[in-house]
Amino acid sequence: MSADPLLVETIERLLGDLVTPDLIEHAETTGWSGTTWDALAGAGFPWVGIDESAGGSGGTEFDLAAILAAVGRFAAPVPMAETAMIGGWLLAQAGLELPTGPVSALDGLAEIRGGRLVIDGTAAWGRHADRIVVASGSTVFAIEPGLVEIGPGANIAGEPRDRITADLAVDDVPHAVITGVAAPFDAPFDAQVAARTRGALSRVVMAAGALGAVSQMTIDYAHARHQFGKPIATFQAVQSHLVTAAQCAVAAQMAADVAVRALAGGGTGAVGFEVAAARVVVDGAITIGTRAAHQAHGAMGVTREYPLHQLTRRLWSWRHEWGTTKQWRRAAGACVVERGADGLFPLISA
Amino acid sequence: MKFEPVELSAAERQLQTEVIEFLDAELPRGSYTPGLGMSAANDVEFSKKLGARGWLGMSLPREYGGQARTAVDRFIVVEQLLRRGAPVGHHWVADRQSGPVIARFGTEEQKHRFLPAISSGEIGFCIGMSEPDSGSDLASLSMRATRDGDGWVLDGTKIWTTNAHHLQYCIALARTTPRDELTDKRQGMTQFIVDLTSPGLTITPIPFIDGTADFCEVVYDHVFVPDSMVLGEVGHGWAQNTSELAYERGGPDRWLSSYLVVEELLRRESAADRQGDDELLDLLGALVPMYWVLHHLSLSVARTIDQGGAPAVESSLVKEMGTRFEQDVVSAVLAYVDEAPNTGDQSLFGVILMNAALTQPSFTVRGGTNEVLKSVASKGLRPTGGER
Structure with missing residues (x-):
């Protein structure tokens, strides 16, 4: 029920050595880090969690989560979530071929109308993807980027978030229907719901990794920085910020762990509620935790040369992706109401 | 720091089901006025029923009437009790901390005398730590214990002693060596098991913010405590007491106090x-x-x-976060209902909301203020490399 320790050690060492603040800065300028992608792809990481029979690297949901957590912790500027957790997974479920390069996935509108596929949404690193994966109902499309209109854009962390629009004949695009139910999602299976749930969970896991790094960076800074002749970590008001950031980090990590367990079919909680709940917890942790971390860092934290911003800007971006805070809060609320007052505590303690 | 998600075993799930079924039968909704978590009512008969089921003193050794079960088993029972506002007042402190502390530091005689009675729900304990001039700064406490024949004579005043007027025993912390004879003011303290019917005790309830009177001032005027009721070693009270605090933190009592406000609102x-x-x-x-x-x-x-860890930092983080959340719940529900709590509303929701609105400031104070908890927790947040 946990990730392969060797895999965790390998990816942490790889990203820890490779992903320097300069590399991240460069990727934000150019929109791509071929070095990072090639290193990860060379080790098969972008296809972990996808069956080997479908062209993936094998491994469990826990392995996949450990990789995404490391991507978050080191702010690695690559579409790991889109390739492994969302787009690649959809292709594999549908029996479509996995491309050798990065995959993106559409977060937005995708409708089949009279034999045509109409899409309008955002794709992370869409301009760099071999395929943009689109789910509509139970159908999965593998679209070549050359077929769609790409409006370049980026989130506030400088990660490409491109606007994708297209109106294509369904038959011009490789596609397949996912038949049956992919556990642990409910029947009738809806690939769009599954993509959105997995997308939201990818952000939860990455954010938990990043919040852990933010908390530790803040503790380190507060012990190294001296004012009034002593480390600022000895001041109660600063200690309060350290505690707040640590609480946010552990709450986010627990939310991520429990939601990943639900995705893996473990535990007794319903994946719909647990992912929504995790998003709500993590969104709150991002707001409060990054505020405390920046406050403890003072002016240094808002400079471009100190690396805190490389994590906090990503956190502020990820919370708006694959559904907003408000949407996920309502979704969690709807799960609560559906079960009613008598079902409330079982939901909490499932 | 270690926080790993817990997978309950089949046996643990079974225990959870048994507790739910017992409480569904014993305390159907509407048959009692629920309390707010651990500040719920005293009901000796209810405590005895729990004791008969083996759900008190769960972690205590079997030879002393306990069940030798785990912290997770106790968590499962306690969580279900608290979330219903069940009347846990009589046994709460004895079950949570006095029993475990006696099991750890007590003499054979003390264990045989007290632990079976705690496990059956017959006797309840309270905590004699705080004094009028000694709150979070425990080292400043001034209650004196003076040697006298085969025992000690206690003089001084304890305060915020919950349920002292209803319960049977108190574990009191007192100075057995005067402060001016010590280099470290944390030394020279000793824990005593005090029979609350002892001559020389004056117990006066202190009206709480909601008009109830659960906590008390306890004045000790030459109260004799025999040597047989010294708990642990003379002079080691500080360390024993600190270990006792670990039982107070991080449990479901620190985030469930206002839970019923939400459940009743949804209903x-x-x-x-x-x-x-x-x-x-x-x-x-x-x-x-x-x-x-x-x-x-x-x-x-x-x-x-249960795995042998000592999650002091973890439990402080959870308690601080949980108790603030208990207050946030009350504020959020009050903002949502957009009406003033009124004693005329005798619905379960109205009664609980009124109670919570009045007493919520205590959530982040009792068992150590959040400021002190943050201080404790921050000491465990080590920089990379471990040096401080």
Whole structure:
């Protein structure tokens, strides 16, 4: 029920050595880090969690989560979530071929109308993807980027978030229907719901990794920085910020762990509620935790040369992706109401 | 720091089911006035029923009437009791901390005398730590214990002693060596098991903010305590007492106090056919995920204890976070209902909300203020490399 320790050690060492603040800065300028992608792809990481029979690297949901957590912790500027957790997974479920390069996935509108596929949404690193994966109902499309209109854009962390629009004949695009139910999602299976749930969970896991790094960076800074002749970590008001950031980090990590367990079919909680709940917890942790971390860092934290911003800007971006805070809060609320007052505590303690 | 999600075993799930079924039968909704978590009513008969089921003193050794069960098992029982506002007042402190402390530091005679009676729910304990001039700064306490024949004579005043006027015993901390004879003011303290019917004790309830009187001032005027009731070693009270605090933190009592406000609100709104309102979805969607994550964090602390860990930092983080959340719940529900709590509303929701609105400031104070907890927790947040 946990990730392969060797895999965790390998990816942490790889990203820890490779992903320097300069590399991240460069990727934000150019929109791509071929070095990072090639290193990860060379080790098969972008296809972990996808069956080997479908062209993936094998491994469990826990392995996949450990990789995404490391991507978050080191702010690695690559579409790991889109390739492994969302787009690649959809292709594999549908029996479509996995491309050798990065995959993106559409977060937005995708409708089949009279034999045509109409899409309008955002794709992370869409301009760099071999395929943009689109789910509509139970159908999965593998679209070549050359077929769609790409409006370049980026989130506030400088990660490409491109606007994708297209109106294509369904038959011009490789596609397949996912038949049956992919556990642990409910029947009738809806690939769009599954993509959105997995997308939201990818952000939860990455954010938990990043919040852990933010908390530790803040503790380190507060012990190294001296004012009034002593480390600022000895001041109660600063200690309060350290505690707040640590609480946010552990709450986010627990939310991520429990939601990943639900995705893996473990535990007794319903994946719909647990992912929504995790998003709500993590969104709150991002707001409060990054505020405390920046406050403890003072002016240094808002400079471009100190690396805190490389994590906090990503956190502020990820919370708006694959559904907003408000949407996920309502979704969690709807799960609560559906079960009613008598079902409330079982939901909490499932 | 260690927080791992807990997978309950089949046996643990079975225990959870048994507790739920017992409470469904014993305390059907509407048959009692629920309390707010651990500040719920005293009901000796109810405590005895729990004792008969083996659900008190669960972690105590079997030879002393306990069940030799785990912290997770106790968590499962306690969580279900608290979330219903069950009358846990009589046994609460004895079950949570006095029993474990006696099991750890007590003499054979003390263990045989007290632990079976704690496990059966017959006797209840209270905590004699705080004094009028000694709160979070325990080292400043001034209650004197003077040697006298085969025992000690206690003089001084304890305060905030919950249920001293109803319960049978108190574990009091007193100075057995005067402060001016010590280099370290944390030394020279000793824990005593005090029979609350002892001559020389004056117990006066202190009216609480809601008009009830659960906690007390206890004046000790030449109260004799025999040597047989010294708990642990003379002079080691500080360390024993600190270990006792670990039992107080990180449990479900630190995030469930105002839970019933939410459950009863949902029941009320559903009955009024307002369960689809966006405002309600937003409120529940904000609060329930926090209960969910606190449940998992707090359960993880219990499992760590069972694995032999000492999650002092973890439990401080959870308690601080949980108690603030208990208050946030009350504020959020008050903002949602947009009406003044009024004693005329005798619905379960109205009564609980009124109670919670009045008493919520205590959530972040009792068992150590949040400021002190932050101080404790921050000491465990080590920089990379470990040096400080």
